[in-house]
Amino acid sequence: MKQRASKEEIIAAIKEVPLLSPSASQLLQLSANSDHDISEVVDIVKCDAALTARVLKIVNSVAYGLVHEVTTIERAVGYLGERMVAGIALGDSASALFHKELEGYDGPKSELWNHDLRTAIAAREIAKQSKQPLSPDLAFTAGILHAVGKAVLSDFLQQTANDVLTSIDGHEVTDYLAGEREILGIDHTEAGYELARNWELPESLQCAIRYHHRPAEAPPEYQHLAYAVHLGCIVAMMCGSQSSDSLQYHLDQNYINFIDLTSEQLALVMLEVNETFGTMHNAMTDT
Known part of the structure; x- marks a missing residue:
């Protein structure tokens, strides 16, 4: 590419x-x-x-x-x-960012906000299963912010979303992050991190944004948070996503060293996401 x-x-x-x-x-x-x-x-x-x-x-x-x-x-x-x-x-x-149409990811208007809200709900529930004390409220906030870099990259990825998927299918790149870097020299986690720095967000939130697809690379003090958001993002995609990058990222299997999550608990997290998302979404958009 x-x-x-x-x-x-x-x-x-x-x-x-x-x-x-x-x-x-x-x-x-x-x-x-x-x-x-x-x-x-x-x-x-x-x-x-x-x-x-x-x-x-x-x-x-x-x-x-x-x-x-x-x-x-x-x-x-x-x-x-x-x-x-x-x-x-x-x-x-940041309404203009969260609710813009993600043309570079073939995502409709408000898709980013919907995904982030689902991720936040999932990360909050997953944080309760952390093997180290982790604030569910912090995980929720990190989930809301984790993919904000897509709002910036979308404008630069217009007309190229299919190129990324084609490269993944052809094994030219390993996942969507690698595809973003191939085209732009930067991926949405790095873009989000730069934006978080400009906003002077707390270091914990900056790291959650930067490492939510690469939690093993996060500083040790923030790895549990990064894994909670990492899993929350994947759960959110499983619960519903309309963008081209959905489920085009690797699951870090090392999460088991940080999060004690059984298949039964995962099912409960997904149920919570589906039930709570509707209430929160309606309250925040229908007023």
């Missing part, structure tokens, strides 16, 4: 991506710190009028079916949970 764009061009494009809102950035920082209080989440939301209105609208939506209207942020955060509030802030702040 002939390289269509240079890595330098793509890095330059990444630097042009707008920064996250202060509220989203602060909530992501909190999610990576286990030593915080829910009141800190409430305070961040209260200082953002638009986010306050959005959170209250979602918690009072038909998706949650509450009998009594919720009128305070304290109660809203209590009902929704920290991870959902962080997801709302992130989804709104």
